[in-house]
Amino acid sequence: MKITKCLFPVAGYGTRFLPATKSMPKEMLPIVNKPLVQYGVEEAIAAGMTTCAMVTGRGKRAIADHFDISYELEHQISGSGKEVYLQSIRNVLDKGVFTMVRQREMKGLGHAILTGQSLIGNEPFGVLLSDDLCLNDGPGVLSQMAELFKQFRCSIVAIQEVPHAEVGSYGVIAGESLRDGIYRVDQMVEKPDPKDAPSNLAIIGRYILTPDIFDIIRETPPGANGEIQLTDALQIQAKRGCVMAYKFKGRRFDCGSVPGFVEATNYVYEHYYAKS
């Protein structure tokens, strides 16, 4: 079964980037000259997930405008030497379909995913958290995971080893290593105290989820920070059936933090922009 949809939870506030994010969505902050969320959308489309389902909220209209034609701009720039600057977004608009639903209350990632159910329906789907920018020269992380899904047919989370002291910022997994970089998950904890963490394998913002997750989230009580956590729902799914964890190939930048954002900016400038 081919995965054709990807959910983008983009309703969060971006408080760490205030005042820049006071009236601008954090997902629109640029890494060099491209908004963060466009990197994510390009990754999803490259993986064949051409329906990009955005769970937005108040103050996020710029995202909907970005993934639409700007008629005036097209008209102004058409035939001029500046057309090249529109090429990447035109490519995205040619291939992608964008659907939106608004999350009215901020009740956690699990709640955001459940809000997106009407855009997904009853099929497996990708989830991409655009704060986690993942770059590599081969197939993107979602492409790698979609390939793996063909084999396992169950939910998959992307993971990365992080310093033990930092596990409290992540969902953390433990499980049986099946082969290099692939684990069958038996434990998942959201934002554990480092002394209780089952490992230092942290979940990064890429998931493939099977649609039974929606009913599970509906039954999942609030967890860490009083929010409905996707990690808690996945733990139930792992106990009932199967969840895999995958150490992806590529480099990840935590663009939800200022140092990670700056690091990503320098990296993209040096490796892509300056060479183009």
Ligand code: G1P
């Ligand atoms: C979310 C997830 C967490 C995951 C992280 C990856 O947390 O809840 O399990 O490790 O994304 O970036 P957040 O960063 O939204 O607090």
